[in-house]
Amino acid sequence: MLSEFEIIDAIVAGLGDRAAGEWITLGPGDDAAVIAASPGLSQVASIDTLLPDVHFPIAAPAQLIGYRSLMVSFSDLAAMGAIPRYCLVSLSMDKSQAARDSVWVETLAQGMAAAAKELGVYVCGGNLSRGPLNIVVSVHGEIEPGRPLLRSTGRPGQSIYVTGPLGAAAACVRTGQMMPVEPEALTPLQSAYYRPQARFDLSSLLTSAVGGLDISDGLAQDLGHLCRASGCGAALDSAALPVASEAQLHDALFGGDDYELLLVSSTPLEGAYRIGILTSETGLRLDGEPLIEQGFDHFCDGTRTA
Amino acid sequence: MLSEFEIIDAIVAGLGDRAAGEWITLGPGDDAAVIAASPGLSQVASIDTLLPDVHFPIAAPAQLIGYRSLMVSFSDLAAMGAIPRYCLVSLSMDKSQAARDSVWVETLAQGMAAAAKELGVYVCGGNLSRGPLNIVVSVHGEIEPGRPLLRSTGRPGQSIYVTGPLGAAAACVRTGQMMPVEPEALTPLQSAYYRPQARFDLSSLLTSAVGGLDISDGLAQDLGHLCRASGCGAALDSAALPVASEAQLHDALFGGDDYELLLVSSTPLEGAYRIGILTSETGLRLDGEPLIEQGFDHFCDGTRTA
Numbered sequence: 001m002l003s004e005f006e007i008i009d010a011i012v013a014g015l016g017d018r019a020a021g022e023w024i025t026l027g028p029g030d031d032a033a034v035i036a037a038s039p040g041l042s043q044v045a046s047i048d049t050l051l052p053d054v055h056f057p058i059a060a061p062a063q064l065i066g067y068r069s070l071m072v073s074f075s076d077l078a079a080m081g082a083i084p085r086y087c088l089v090s091l092s093m094d095k096s097q098a099a100r101d102s103v104w105v106e107t108l109a110q111g112m113a114a115a116a117k118e119l120g121v122y123v124c125g126g127n128l129s130r131g132p133l134n135i136v137v138s139v140h141g142e143i144e145p146g147r148p149l150l151r152s153t154g155r156p157g158q159s160i161y162v163t164g165p166l167g168a169a170a171a172c173v174r175t176g177q178m179m180p181v182e183p184e185a186l187t188p189l190q191s192a193y194y195r196p197q198a199r200f201d202l203s204s205l206l207t208s209a210v211g212g213l214d215i216s217d218g219l220a221q222d223l224g225h226l227c228r229a230s231g232c233g234a235a236l237d238s239a240a241l242p243v244a245s246e247a248q249l250h251d252a253l254f255g256g257d258d259y260e261l262l263l264v265s266s267t268p269l270e271g272a273y274r275i276g277i278l279t280s281e282t283g284l285r286l287d288g289e290p291l292i293e294q295g296f297d298h299f300c301d302g303t304r305t306a
Numbered sequence: 307m308l309s310e311f312e313i314i315d316a317i318v319a320g321l322g323d324r325a326a327g328e329w330i331t332l333g334p335g336d337d338a339a340v341i342a343a344s345p346g347l348s349q350v351a352s353i354d355t356l357l358p359d360v361h362f363p364i365a366a367p368a369q370l371i372g373y374r375s376l377m378v379s380f381s382d383l384a385a386m387g388a389i390p391r392y393c394l395v396s397l398s399m400d401k402s403q404a405a406r407d408s409v410w411v412e413t414l415a416q417g418m419a420a421a422a423k424e425l426g427v428y429v430c431g432g433n434l435s436r437g438p439l440n441i442v443v444s445v446h447g448e449i450e451p452g453r454p455l456l457r458s459t460g461r462p463g464q465s466i467y468v469t470g471p472l473g474a475a476a477a478c479v480r481t482g483q484m485m486p487v488e489p490e491a492l493t494p495l496q497s498a499y500y501r502p503q504a505r506f507d508l509s510s511l512l513t514s515a516v517g518g519l520d521i522s523d524g525l526a527q528d529l530g531h532l533c534r535a536s537g538c539g540a541a542l543d544s545a546a547l548p549v550a551s552e553a554q555l556h557d558a559l560f561g562g563d564d565y566e567l568l569l570v571s572s573t574p575l576e577g578a579y580r581i582g583i584l585t586s587e588t589g590l591r592l593d594g595e596p597l598i599e600q601g602f603d604h605f606c607d608g609t610r611t612a
Contacts, residue, residue, distance in 0.1 A: 002605060003605055004605045007605065025451070025454075026454060026456070029457070029458075030386070030456055030457050030519070030535075031352060031382040031383075031385040031386050031457070031519050031520060032350045032351055032352035032382050032383055032385075032388065032445075032447075032454075033350070033351050034348050034349070034350050034386070034449065034451075034454050035348060035349040035350075035351060036349075036451065037343045037347065037348060037349050039345065041343065042331060042340050042341060042342050042343060043340070043341040043342075043343050043349065043446075044338045044339070044340050044341075045339050045392075045394055045431060045446065046337060046338035046339065046431055046433075047394040047395070047396045047431060047432060047433050047442070047444055049396045049398055049433050049437070049440075049442070051398065051435055051437040054435065054436070054437065055435075076337040077337075077338055079337040079338075080337050080338045080340070086351075088351055088352070088353040088444055089353070090353045090354065090355045090442045090444075091355075092355055092357065092440060095605065124351075125351060125352055125353060127353050127442075129355045129357055129360065129361075130357075130360070130605055131355070131360065131438065131440060132437065132438040132440070134355075134437060134438070134440050134442075136353070136355070136433075136440075136442040138351075138353055138394055138396075138444035139338075140349075141338075143340065145331065145342065148331075148332060148336070148340050150332070150336055151335070151336050151337070152336070213336070213337050214337060229335065229336075299308060299309055299310045299401065299436055
C-alpha cells in the first residue's frame with residue numbers, strides 16, 4: 001500500500017517541469033503556492049469538478065483523463081478572454097486505485113502536464129485525499145481590467161457566432177466510440193472528446209466580440225445562459241450551423257463538450273461562423289420554430305424549456 | 307427534484323453579501339470570477355478537499371460543515387503569512403441530498419458566508435456536480451514577494467514555537483463529542499473542532515519567524531514535514547507543550563485539526579509557546595526519547611517513523 005506522501009511524489013514526478021517555472025515563485029510542497037502577478041492585470045479564476053462516468057469513462061487511459069480534465073477546466077478562462085497562468089488540482093482516490101501502484105496517478109499527472117505545456121501554464125499546487133474518485137481543477141489567469149467577455153452584455157440585433165464546428169464530442173459519445181481508446185491512435189471523434197482545445201488562440205476575435213462563453217453544456221443550453229443573462233432571445237439558422245464531420249445537427253445543438261466559444265458582436269467576426277441573431281423576444285428559435293433548450297443538467301437528466 | 311440551476315440559486319442566496327464586493331470585480335454567474343490584484347503583491351493559492359466522515363460527520367449541521375470547510379482551507383494561507391482575499395468552492399452532491407430540498411445547501415452556504423465574513427474574504431465562484439458528497443475549496447490571498455513563511459527554512463539551533471494550546475479538536479473526536487451537536491450551544495471541544503480559527507491575527511509574530519506551517523495533521527507529523535523540508539531534526543520538551551483544557555498530551559502530539567501555527571525562529575516570539583529546538587540530528591525526540599511520527603495518512607491509516 002502506497003502512503004499519501006508516496007502518491008504525491010508520483011504526481012509531482014508526472015508533472016515534471018510543469019510543477020513550477022516562470023511566474024511560479026513557489027510550487028508544490030509547502031502550505032500554498034506563490035505566484036508572481038503581472039502589474040496592472042486582474043486575476044481571473046474558475047473551478048471545475050470532473051467525475052468518473054460523468055465527465056470521462058472510468059476505464060479510459062489515465063493520460064487522456066488528465067489531459068481532458070485540465071483542458072476543459074481552462075476553457076472557462078478562454079471564454080473570458082484571459083491569459084492562462086496556473087492551476088491547482090485536488091484529487092480524491094479510493095484505496096483500490098491507490099493500492100494498485102503509482103503508475104495510474106503518475107500517468108494522470110503526465111496527461112495534465114501535456115495539456116499544461118500546450119497552454120503554457122503550471123500545475124503548482126494540489127491536494128490528495130482518500131474518497132470516491134473525483135478530480136477538481138481550479139484554473140487561474142490574468143486579464144486587463146474591464147476586458148472580460150461576459151454573458152450579460154448581449155443585446156438584440158447583435159450577431160451570434162461560434163468559433164468552430166460543433167458536435168464531434170457528442171457524436172463520439174452517441175456512437176459508442178469513447179471506449180476502447182488508444183491514446184496514440186485516436187479517431188477524429190475520440191480526439192474531439194479526449195483532446196478538446198481551449199480556445200486561447202482567438203485574441204483578435206475576442207477584441208471585437210462584446211460577449212460570450214464556452215460551449216460546454218451544448219449550444220442550445222449555453223446560448224440560453226447568455227440570453228437569460230442578457231435579457232434577450234435568439235434566432236438561429238440551422239443551415240449556417242457548422243456541424244462537425246461525422247456529427248449530426250442534434251449533436252451540434254444539444255451535445256455539449258465542444259469547448260468552442262459562443263460569441264456575440266455588432267461587427268463581423270472574421271474566421272468565426274455566424275449562426276444567428278439576438279432578438280428582443282425571449283426564448284430560442286431555430287429556423288423560426290421554438291427550440292427546446294435541452295442540455296445537460298447534473299440533477300434532472302432532463303429537458304428544460306427556456 | 308431541484309434542477310442544478312435552482313441549487314446554484316440557493317447557494318448564491320446563502321452566500322448573501324459574501325459572493326462579491328470590494329476587490330471582486332465579477333462574482334458568480336459567468337464563466338469565471340474576476341478579482342482586482344493589489345499592486346506589488348504576489349498571489350498565494352492552495353486547495354483542499356473535505357470529505358464526509360473523514361473531515362466532518364455527515365450528519366453534522368450544514369452550517370458547521372460550511373464554516374469549518376472554509377476556515378480550515380484558509381488556514382494554509384495564514385501559515386504562509388498571506389492576506390486572505392477570496393475562494394472558489396466546488397461541490398459534488400448526490401441526488402438524495404439535492405432532492406430533499408434546498409435548505410441543506412443554502413445552510414451550508416450560510417456557514418461558509420459566516421467564516422468568509424470573519425476572514426474578510428469572498429466566495430466569488432464555484433461549481434456544482436452530481437456525485438458522492440465532496441467539498442473542495444481553493445483559497446487565494448496576497449503576500450509581499452519574498453515574504454512567505456516556508457517549511458524549508460528551518461536550521462539547527464532555532465527555537466520551535468506553537469501559537470496556541472493543542473489537542474482540543476482531537477479530544478472532541480476521541481471523547482465522542484462530535485455528535486450530537488447544536489450550532490448555537492457548542493461545548494468548548496466542539497467549538498475547537500467545528501469552529502477552528504485560521505490564525506491571520508499574528509502578523510507581528512510572523513515577521514519575526516523564519517519558517518512555519520499550520521498544524522493540521524498533528525504536531526508530530528507537521529513538525530516532521532518541516533524537519534524533512536529543512537534537513538534537520540527536532541527535540542521537544544513535553545512540559546512546555548501547551549495542552550488544551552480537557553485534552554491529553556497524546557491529543558496535542560498526534561491529534562491534528564488544531565490549525566494553530568508551528569513556527570521556527572532565532573529570536574524570541576512574544577506570545578507564542580516555545581516547545582523545543584531544531585537539531586542537526588534528524589528525527590524527532592520528546593524529552594530525549596525518539597518520537598514516533600504518528601499522524602493522519604489518507605491512504606495508510608497507519609504510523610510512520612520519521
